[in-house]
Amino acid sequence: MRxxxxxxxxxxxxxxxxxxxxxxxxxxxxxxxxxxxxxEDVTEDQGPMEEAGEEMGDAWDETKEAGDKMGDAMDGD
Known part of the structure; x- marks a missing residue:
């Protein structure tokens, strides 16, 4: 015990x-x-490259949606 x-x-x-x-x-x-x-202070704001990348992603999404609509219109749906 001790x-x-x-x-x-x-x-x-x-x-x-x-x-x-x-x-x-x-x-x-x-x-x-x-x-x-x-x-952390530096990375909170978006830099120009990140903004450009987001704009390119948005443009891609818009182009894809337009292509889908065009395909639907050609199919007659």
Whole structure:
């Protein structure tokens, strides 16, 4: 029983030390968070290539719909 108590005590204190260390951020972690925020700020807005890609996708959808309507009109449906 005494060995179990010592083992439990070591586990509890080890866990508390681990949790205490989680609250403190080092300079590298702060720099990493700053970099993450900067990337999020840049990627929120659409760039010109993404806008062009979306416009091409919309044009493709419109062309396909027009072709389907033309095919239906030729079939007499």
């Amino acid at each position: 060995t179990f108590s010592k083992g439990l005590l070591v586990v509890v204190f080890g866990g508390l030390l681990g949790l205490a260390g989680c609250d403190q951020q080092g300079p590298m972690e702060k720099a990493g968070e700053s970099a993450d925020e900067a990337v």
